[in-house]
Amino acid sequence: MMFMGEYSHTIDTKGRLIIPAKLREQLGDSCIMTKSLDNCLAIYTYEVFEAKATQLAAQSNGKASVRGLKRSIFANANELEFDKQGRILVPATLRNYAFLKKEAVVIGAGDHVEIWSREHWDAYSADMDANMEALTENMEGLIF
Template sequence: MFLGTHSPRLDEKGRIILPAKFREELSSGLVLTKGQENCIYVFSAREFEKVLDQMQNAPLANMAARDYIRIFLSGASDEVPDKQGRVTIPATLRAYAGLEKELVVIGAGSRAEIWDAHAWNEYLAAKETAFSATDEMGIPGIS
């Protein structure tokens, strides 16, 4: 499970040092892909298989499902961290998420997310008030 907020930097080769708390779960491989709100989703290889299984159950006749799956999978990159826990973020994903040197990596339960630090701070400022005001009827699946 991925929890917490971490502040790594992107090096000159487009690599990030994974947070120490995440390394064990990601050590045998991970998948990076485009996430909503222009962040990068980070899945363990095992969790990505579960997500892929769910996607394959989407009806082929549904255009929104086809579009989503195309974007999600065409941007995906499977990676293996090196011995120092570094992983390269492909240039296309860095551009999609607008990643500069300062990053934020957050735990989001079954996945981690990589954000440009400025984008994350703006997102957080805009969403924290709504989070505080959310009632039990506001989020599907959460009781």
């Protein structure tokens, strides 16, 4: 399964966001949302989240960075429910983390879906576009 595409949506005053039908179908009935890198949110199928959670749980708690990552991921994980309009409720703590106000971007990111604020996504995208050659420099044999 591969999530692809970029979709613009708005978050209503109650914190609800539409997830595009194509992505909803791929996510299935049970999926998990949590914090991700670069101040965005990630939505995983239950199976992918479980596999990643198992890998993370296997890491030793001897390092502060590992303990911190476990706390951040698991404390902020939410099982999602879609309403009849295909919306999810994004908790206030996650909206704050991802700078989500009104305009949001929902993107397919391979094995998961990401939610970005429009402003943050535009800045991030522009930076990645400007550095495309540097990004692929160390990826031998991988050229798009």
